[in-house]
Amino acid sequence: MNKKEEISLPTTEERQEESVSCNAKRRQILDGAEAIFLESGYEGASMSQIACRARVSKGTLYNHFENKAALFGAVIEDLSRSKLAPAICQSHLTAITCAEAFAQLAERFISILLQPGPLRLYRIIVSEAPHFPDLADTFWRHGFGRTLSTMTQWIEFWIERGAIRTDDPVFAAEQFMALCQTRLVQRKRFELPIDSSEEQIRFVAGRIGKAFVAIYGTEAEQAAARQA
Numbered sequence: 001m002n003k004k005e006e007i008s009l010p011t012t013e014e015r016q017e018e019s020v021s022c023n024a025k026r027r028q029i030l031d032g033a034e035a036i037f038l039e040s041g042y043e044g045a046s047m048s049q050i051a052c053r054a055r056v057s058k059g060t061l062y063n064h065f066e067n068k069a070a071l072f073g074a075v076i077e078d079l080s081r082s083k084l085a086p087a088i089c090q091s092h093l094t095a096i097t098c099a100e101a102f103a104q105l106a107e108r109f110i111s112i113l114l115q116p117g118p119l120r121l122y123r124i125i126v127s128e129a130p131h132f133p134d135l136a137d138t139f140w141r142h143g144f145g146r147t148l149s150t151m152t153q154w155i156e157f158w159i160e161r162g163a164i165r166t167d168d169p170v171f172a173a174e175q176f177m178a179l180c181q182t183r184l185v186q187r188k189r190f191e192l193p194i195d196s197s198e199e200q201i202r203f204v205a206g207r208i209g210k211a212f213v214a215i216y217g218t219e220a221e222q223a224a225a226r227q228a
Contacts, residue, residue, distance in 0.1 A: 026064055029054045034075050038120045042072060042128050042135055069134055077142040079117070080150075098163040098217055099225035103209025105154065106180050110201050113185045122189055148173055155216075164216045172216055179208045 032054025036045045047068055051061045065071040112118060129136035151173035158164040166172045183204050187194040213225045 025056060025060060029056060029061060029064055029071070030075055030078050032056075033071050034079070034117070037072060037075060037124070038117055041124050042068075042132060047071075069138060072135070073138040073142045076121075076139055077146060079121070080143050080146045097224045097228065098158055098161075098221045099209040099213040099228060101158070101209070102176070102212050103206045106176075106208040107202055107205035109177075109180045110184060110205060113181065114188055114196050114201070119189060148177065151177060163218060163221045164213075165218055166216050175215070176208075176212055179211060180205075182208075 029050070032052075033045075033050045036050045036053050039045075040049065045068065047058060047061060050071065051058045054061070061071075065074060125136060125139050129139075148170065152169050155164060155166070155169045155172050155176070159166065159169060164172070184194055184196050184201065188196055210225045210228075213221050217225065
């Protein structure tokens with residue numbers, strides 16, 4: 001009877017190294033895909049271009065993402081998670097009042113929306129969504145939907161602290177996001193001349209913080225906002 005051969009299983013350290021390598025490849029692909037999508041749009045981007053920019057083989061690319069739509073969704077989700085979530089986490093660290101906290105968040109959110117990448121991405125969605133209906137759905141779920149969920153959690157945090165009153169935090173989050181796109185962002189998206197300096201962003205954000213608290217804040221928070 002032949003002696004059974006022993007099967008060599010990967011060690012924990014080897015599995016960890018493989019996971020790190022896989023994550024590094026995914027990061028490499030996402031960075032390359034973001035650059036190509038922003039340069040060429042969704043329709044103009046090809047998986048071959050993305051693989052070349054990311055410096056990976058097409059086989060490696062398809063091992064991580066089954067098609068261009070899935071990759072685009074991952075890029076949108078990555079941008080939302082990597083840019084907005086840290087901004088929200090930092091927005092209550094130095095705030096004294098609720099209005100100040102929302103003003104700080106508005107300032108960071110506006111600054112993100114005014115960056116070349118998000119501006120270009122918005123224009124891509126608007127121009128190409130009629131030809132690719134799934135594109136808008138992907139952006140809504142992975143971009144706007146994720147952002148809205150994060151904003152809603154932020155508002156619920158202030159509800160629990162007794163500073164905000166609303167029975168519909170999701171709608172309140174949508175209103176806050178809409179306020180953040182007034183004055184500066186919409187004009188910038190259409191390439192209209194507008195002062196988008198840090199001072200102007202801070203001024204608009206301050207007005208947004210006070211306006212939001214005027215709608216949803218408790219009497220104490222509204223009084224504090226008026227005195228600021």
